[in-house]
Amino acid sequence: MARLAELAKEISSKNAGAFSITFDIVFDDPETYGRVKDAKVITAESVAAAYGMPVDDVLAVIAFDQGNAFKVAVRRTRPSGSVGETDVFGAQQYAPLLDFEVP
């Protein structure tokens, strides 16, 4: 077992527009990317469970083969810049992904 944080080159989060956040998980090589893809580690269900959100709030899970990368889009809990905002850019929302376990 390895943690996603050990295998991925980059794990980022950022807003895509004011109403959704996307997570980008990029690998250095097709073998490691393929390992994670084949093990079905990153799915709407696994993301929803990690974040405690309804699975319908996971808008997309995309495998970008040419880039050895995954993209996950989720609904923001409230529009960016709302009162009480603590992460306007959505740049610090990826921490739960770091601990995903990869066989």
Add this chain to the structure above:
Amino acid sequence: MPFQQAPVRLLAATGAVGFTPPDPARSFDAALEMSPDAIVADAGSADIGPLFLGADVAYNDLEWERLDLERLLDGAQRLDVPLVIGSCGGTGTDRAVDSYAEMVAEIGRRRGVAYPCALIYSEQSADWLKGRLRDGAATSEITPLLPPLSAEEVDASDHLVGVMGAQPILAALERGARVVLAGRACDDALFAATAMWAGAKPGPAYLAGKLLENASLVAEPFVLRESVVADIEDDGVVLEPMLAIQRCTRSSVAAQLMYERGTPFEQSGPGGVLDLRGLEIEELDDRRVALRGPVYRETAPAIKVEGAGKVGYRSLSIAGCRDPKMVAALDPVLAEVRERVGASGAEVAISVFGRDAVMGPLEPVKVTGHEVAVVVETVAPTQEQANTAALLSKRMLFSARYPGQKQSGGSIASTIDEYLEAGPTYRWTVNHVVDVPDLEAPFRTELRELGTPA
């Protein structure tokens, strides 16, 4: 595969004009040595929240913006190539375009140069948008993540901007402008328009736009605001970062293709969609990457419109908690604050840094630090009411009682201010795609000479 024509070479100088003070002469000078056909810079239109649009205030330090404009203008002048800058000021409001125009004029006067400029304004009137609404041009099918646009939300907007695509920028360059200052624009459109003006085909031009919109973020390691040069060819784009420590790789360009978008495979914009399903990525050497196979399809004309409206005035209080018993008892204490302050007529939001402020309800880690910061934000119809509500919150925290309490000097640690007045606050009122009959008509272009010849 041999190219059919000479490549178009673009210099992407930065994805965030004025965001930080410019570092002296780093990659930009190396990039100028590559003899680009044009210089393009995006003024950091990343989603910065509704405040700057609603209040129409500057997002960056004006002196940093001026220094950036100066080096960009000097570079363009030296090479005698066009300079295109978009989403001036971050929000792209009319005031922000004029602010950049004033800076360009002042630089021109000092240099003894008159720059032939195009100013492209993107603000829209409520009447125009309500007219589009009546024509059925802003349905929820077009923007599914949001409730449908309503006339009430349009009227609640303090500022509205249309996000322009390549069309008005291309038109300005074709009319002879050598410096284009665009209001709110799609980041990629600045580069795509310039590339097409220089002869590139739409597919590679829009691909270049997507890759270059954040300049050095397309390369690794992560560095902001450094230059990248792109050669736009018949069937794709070749990228090279100009900062010596950076290199483009498959993963760095993949990350940029995904950046701030819902999918890497399709990029929709005004008038068309860029299809990247057939994209091929090749690392040419240790720092250059070629991307081939973009397909551009025209679609029915539509633009995104952004609007922000005032919701009231905001105030903040910040309190530190260090007593383990107080930290453990925070939830009932904060519940009481919310109830009492809410009853006074203010909206209140409380974040606990050191526990779950950054991720809020999404935070899976249920561990609290030995100290936390409680940040209370209050919003009310007047600044005085917001201030009073923040002060009340602070006083309630100071006098909070909790199980196991041993102190009588105050339940929180205070900074100098009892509250910090934060001024007017805004929300997104419009963030919808709107069908339009014409992709240039919503934007007003003025051609002007800025500066004075020597």
